[in-house]
Amino acid sequence: MSPPQQASPPPRSAARDAVLRDTPVATVDLDAVERNVARMQAYCDEHGLALRPHVKTHKLPELAHLQMRAGAVGITCQKLGEAEVMAAAGLTDILLSFPLVGDAKVERLVALAREVTMSVVGDSETVARGLSAGLARAGLEVAFLVECDTGFGRTGVQAPGDAADLAELVAGLPGLRFEGLMTYPTLTATGPWLRAAIDEISARGLEVRTVSGGGTPGFFSSHRAPELTEVRAGTYVYGDRSCIANGTVALEDCALRVHATVVSRPTVGRAILDAGSKTLSNDPAEGDPDGRGLIVEYPDARIHALSEEHGWVDLSACERRPEVGEVVTVVPNHACGCANLHDEVVVLRGGQVVGVWPVAARGRIR
Ligand SMILES: Cc1ncc(COP(=O)(O)O)c(C=O)c1O
Numbered sequence: 408m409s410p411p412q413q414a415s416p417p418p419r420s421a422a423r424d425a426v427l428r429d430t431p432v433a434t435v436d437l438d439a440v441e442r443n444v445a446r447m448q449a450y451c452d453e454h455g456l457a458l459r460p461h462v463k464t465h466k467l468p469e470l471a472h473l474q475m476r477a478g479a480v481g482i483t484c485q486k487l488g489e490a491e492v493m494a495a496a497g498l499t500d501i502l503l504s505f506p507l508v509g510d511a512k513v514e515r516l517v518a519l520a521r522e523v524t525m526s527v528v529g530d531s532e533t534v535a536r537g538l539s540a541g542l543a544r545a546g547l548e549v550a551f552l553v554e555c556d557t558g559f560g561r562t563g564v565q566a567p568g569d570a571a572d573l574a575e576l577v578a579g580l581p582g583l584r585f586e587g588l589m590t591y592p593t594l595t596a597t598g599p600w601l602r603a604a605i606d607e608i609s610a611r612g613l614e615v616r617t618v619s620g621g622g623t624p625g626f627f628s629s630h631r632a633p634e635l636t637e638v639r640a641g642t643y644v645y646g647d648r649s650c651i652a653n654g655t656v657a658l659e660d661c662a663l664r665v666h667a668t669v670v671s672r673p674t675v676g677r678a679i680l681d682a683g684s685k686t687l688s689n690d691p692a693e694g695d696p697d698g699r700g701l702i703v704e705y706p707d708a709r710i711h712a713l714s715e716e717h718g719w720v721d722l723s724a725c726e727r728r729p730e731v732g733e734v735v736t737v738v739p740n741h742a743c744g745c746a747n748l749h750d751e752v753v754v755l756r757g758g759q760v761v762g763v764w765p766v767a768a769r770g771r772i773r
Pocket residue numbers: 461464483504591621622623624639640641642643
């Protein structure tokens with residue numbers, strides 16, 4: 408299957424306007440996406456790091472192909488369902504950065520691994536043995552990265568010695584090839600932790616070929632952990648209110664925005680948007696856990712609460728105030744959570760609608 412190269416041609420102008428008028432609607436600014444992708448890729452090229460973007464943010468095969476064309480070595484998916492969508496769309500090198508537990512998952516991995524190059528992660532003997540049994544039975548071999556908890560306190564083996572023990576186990580299992588280490592996110596402690604694990608694994612006669620770190624917030628510090636060979640970032644492609652707060656993506660580069668209409672002005676100080684938690688997601692933003700999105704045209708307005716379909720906006724700090732019927736543009740707190748709520752995104756280039764893309768991997772939580 409040949410990958411899509413660009414957005415579909417612009418629809419006629421009346422139809423084009425209509426897709427933006429019927430709010431709430433999520434838009435993706437391709438110019439901003441390309442700037443973000445180019446910036447991250449340039450950083451990786453400068454520091455000799457492979458970039459393996461996490462596509463859980465956009466869930467769009469079109470953007471995964473764009474990232475590959477810019478120089479990515481492959482993609483990362485969180486869930487098998489996302490990987491199935493991406494593989495069907497022609498993406499051929501996929502790391503699954505989530506532990507696969509149980510026969511149902513292993514069967515689906517086997518089906519995928521017959522079609523494309525898959526690699527997997529795990530932090531336990533149970534996961535490794537389950538994968539090994541299914542893959543060996545199918546006559547397949549897949550690269551395995553030992554997941555390491557280098558300070559985040561989520562998944563991952565807890566000490567460098569545990570990483571070496573699991574690496575040794577995996578190296579002896581059929582169906583798996585010990586490939587290296589993986590961690591999320593990249594923190595200050597990550598480099599020394601990984602160094603200790605690499606030394607221990609090397610001392611046991613095994614080669615650590617890949618060391619994969621991740622996350623947008625620490626992305627531009629990845630070179631400070633010279634153990635890393637690869638980085639997996641997701642959110643950088645769109646940016647969001649958290650990225651603005653932590654300095655990784657500027658407001659003008661925030662590519663995912665939600666167009667919303669003011670549907671009520673019940674008081675002088677209050678506006679209600681037609682975008683609530685089912686449109687923006689209730690995720691908090693770094694630096695401002697109570698705000699629920701940034702209204703670009705009214706930066707002093709504050710979205711302070713969401714019910715499912717209503718967004719509460721406090722206008723008390725605004726000199727200018729929007730009227731009922733006005734359409735505003737909202738940068739969401741968390742791009743990944745917001746993108747997952749939309750069946751489709753309206754794609755813009757130069758401010759013009761150039762296509763409408765189904766968010767093909769949205770909702771693929773299995
Ligand atoms: C395992 C893993 N890798 C990479 C990422 C990408 O992180 P970010 O979206 O901050 O770029 C995530 C995000 O949750 C993740 O869980």
